[in-house]
Amino acid sequence: MDFDKMFNAQLDALKDEGNYRIFAELERRCGDFPKAKSHDDDAPDEVTVWCSNDYLGMGQNPVVRERMKDVIDSCGTGAGGTRNISGTNHHHVELEAELADLHGKEDALLFTSGYVSNWAALSTLGSKLPDAVILSDSLNHASMIEGIRHSRARKVLWNHNDPEDLDRKLAALPANTPKIVAFESVYSMDGDICPMKEIVEVAEKHGAMTYLDEVHAVGLYGERGGGISEREGLADRITLIEGTLGKAYGCMGGYVSGSAALCDFIRSFASGFIFTTALPPAVAAAAKTSIAHLKRSQIERMQQRRQVARLRDRLDRYGIPHMDNPSHIIPVLIKDPVKCRMLADILMRDYGIYVQPINYPTVPKGTERLRFTPGPLHSDADIDHLVEALNVLWKQCAIAHAVA
Numbered sequence: 302m303d304f305d306k307m308f309n310a311q312l313d314a315l316k317d318e319g320n321y322r323i324f325a326e327l328e329r330r331c332g333d334f335p336k337a338k339s340h341d342d343d344a345p346d347e348v349t350v351w352c353s354n355d356y357l358g359m360g361q362n363p364v365v366r367e368r369m370k371d372v373i374d375s376c377g378t379g380a381g382g383t384r385n386i387s388g389t390n391h392h393h394v395e396l397e398a399e400l401a402d403l404h405g406k407e408d409a410l411l412f413t414s415g416y417v418s419n420w421a422a423l424s425t426l427g428s429k430l431p432d433a434v435i436l437s438d439s440l441n442h443a444s445m446i447e448g449i450r451h452s453r454a455r456k457v458l459w460n461h462n463d464p465e466d467l468d469r470k471l472a473a474l475p476a477n478t479p480k481i482v483a484f485e486s487v488y489s490m491d492g493d494i495c496p497m498k499e500i501v502e503v504a505e506k507h508g509a510m511t512y513l514d515e516v517h518a519v520g521l522y523g524e525r526g527g528g529i530s531e532r533e534g535l536a537d538r539i540t541l542i543e544g545t546l547g548k549a550y551g552c553m554g555g556y557v558s559g560s561a562a563l564c565d566f567i568r569s570f571a572s573g574f575i576f577t578t579a580l581p582p583a584v585a586a587a588a589k590t591s592i593a594h595l596k597r598s599q600i601e602r603m604q605q606r607r608q609v610a611r612l613r614d615r616l617d618r619y620g621i622p623h624m625d626n627p628s629h630i631i632p633v634l635i636k637d638p639v640k641c642r643m644l645a646d647i648l649m650r651d652y653g654i655y656v657q658p659i660n661y662p663t664v665p666k667g668t669e670r671l672r673f674t675p676g677p678l679h680s681d682a683d684i685d686h687l688v689e690a691l692n693v694l695w696k697q698c699a700i701a702h703a704v705a
Contacts, residue, residue, distance in 0.1 A: 302437060320660045328654065334678050337655070339356060347651040351673050352656045356521060357628060358678040359551030359591045380579035392585040399589045400556050402529050403519070403596065403643055408564040409452065411556050411585070415516045415545030418555030419444035420451065421514065421573025421642045423483065427452025429570050430479040436470055436509070438462070438484040438495075461488075464499035470505040480509035484530035485497055487517040490664050492630030497529055499563035501538050510540040510700030520549025521605070522627060522680045535587075550595070554580045554586040586597055593657040601692040604677035605629060608684065612675045615688040616694060623671075630661075631673040633691070641669040644694055652690040 315321045321558050326340040327348070335350040335358075337608075359365055366701050370435040371390060381387035393411055400409035410419035417691050423445055431453045437445065440461045457474075460466040467482065474480060480505040487494050504511045515528035523531030528544065530536040541563060546554040557567060568574055595601065607628050616633070635641040641658040648654040660669045675684065 316680065317388055318661075319642055320662075321376050323642075325533055325649065325655055325657070329360070330700070331366070332361060332363075333685070334358050335676065336527045339649075339653075339655075339688050341649070344649045344655075346648060348653045348655045349686075350655050351434065351675070351678075351679075353674060353676070353688065354517075354548040355551050356549045356674060357595070357605055358676050359520070359549065359601070361596070361678070362591065362594065363553065363589045365423075365551060365587050366596060369583045369589040372583040372586040376582040377448050378583070379581050382578055383576060383610040384579045385575060387579070390579065390585065392589070393579060396585045396589045396592075396685060397556070399559055400544075403500040403525065403531075405527075405536050405556045405590060406542065406558040409556050409558040410564045410568050410574065411554055411580060412574060412652045413554060413580060415547060415555035416444040417547075417573050417577070418543055419514060420448040421571040422541065422557045423448030423481075424451040424573070424665065425479055425567050426512070427453070429456030429566070430454075430481075434474055435478040435481045435483055436467060440488055440491075440513065441591050442489070442516075445485075449483070455476055455588060462495050466494055467500060468503045468506070469495060469546075471503065471509060474507075476508070480504075480507060481512055482509045483512040483514075485517070487515075487522075487628050487630070488628060489517045490632065490659065491624055492626035492632060493629040494529060494627050497535055500533055505538070511538070512541045512543070513539050514543050516543070516545040517603060517628075517630070518554075519544040520595050520652075521602060524601070526592070541652040546584075546588040546591075547588075550588055550591040550644060552591060553584050554588060558632040599622070601677050605675070608677060609677040612673065612684050612688070615684060617690075619688055619692045619695075621688070621691050629674065631675065632670045633673065634653060634668065634670045636669055638666075638669045640698060641671065648690060652686070654687055654690055 330336055337348055337350050339348045359674055380390060397409040397411055427435050427449060434457060435449050435454050436457045436459055437449055438461055439458045448611040457470050459470050474612060484495055484500060518528035520526040523527050530539055530542060540555055541559040543557045547553045612631060638660045639658060645656055645658040656671045659672050
């Protein structure tokens with residue numbers, strides 16, 4: 302049997318649909334972000350990155366970098382294995398304490414990524430709580446969907462950001478059924494923010510556990526960067542808060558935070574924690590430094606918000622339609638996968654602007670988009686160059702402008 306032929310047939314179909322993913326080969330330049338060296342033949346040597354999830358540029362922060370280098374010199378590069386086999390490194394313990402403090406929880410538990418923390422925690426909760434039902438927002442991330450699927454628990458979908466539908470779905474379940482309400486604070490593709498207070502109140506009304514994904518909010522919102530739950534004063538009413546160290550904190554890893562019993566439960570039963578190599582100590586130490594910095598500093602958040610507002614204002618002036626939302630994520634809808642890919646390629650080749658097209662299955666067909674994430678290190682000139690390039694392409698490609 303010719304397996305390569307079978308593989309290529311499906312890959313060709315993906316290309317014909319315009320949904321084949323092409324990775325740009327880039328090299329971030331330390332101290333010069335969002336500029337990056339491009340190794341692609343059909344792109345300028347230097348490009349400006351417009352779609353990074355290093356939202357605050359903390360991956361370039363000199364204090365964070367120095368901390369990572371210092372711990373490499375003192376501990377070496379890797380963790381040496383799982384925390385059970387090789388031992389829990391002191392830097393892991395310190396980072397978990399920093400995270401617990403960030404969310405006002407008793408404890409926290411580290412994972413190798415935000416994807417893994419969602420997958421491991423939800424699969425463990427759903428499989429180990431007898432007869433549990435997980436009520437999942439219809440637009441939850443793939444990592445949450447995979448975790449729920451792996452748990453084999455009953456899943457009930459509720460309409461996106463709709464507390465009334467959640468209330469109906471919860472009311473239809475037996476009162477003594479363990480219920481887990483899983484949702485996100487900031488949804489990364491549309492940039493919308495959940496009605497958190499209403500969701501929490503509905504969950505409390507039915508005695509349900511709340512599972513909140515804050516990966517696109519930690520570091521960015523709240524007085525200390527605790528996310529939307531901190532900003533809204535709701536963190537203490539949420540059972541489990543999940544987050545990442547790989548976005549606003551500029552490092553790598555994921556985590557969950559909650560009661561000591563909850564974290565110990567997941568630590569003891571989650572295969573995604575037990576059987577995987579731990580984060581390198583240097584990464585943990587750098588992440589702790591980044592979190593501690595953003596607990597004190599408002600400078601990065603304020604500058605990011607200024608640049609987000611500036612880009613939205615410039616897009617409005619040129620009539621380039623973008624999704625209206627209250628977050629830092631600016632999706633510009635193209636609504637065609639081939640055209641979306643083409644625009645991204647032209648921006649890279651002719652203007653030195655790197656933005657990855659977002660096509661199906663990441664977003665539904667017909668909602669293809671370019672997703673921009675302006676940060677504090679983007680200059681005003683960067684923003685002006687981007688919008689001028691988009692305006693030229695909008696005219697050349699006959700894409701509809703927004704109605705003023």
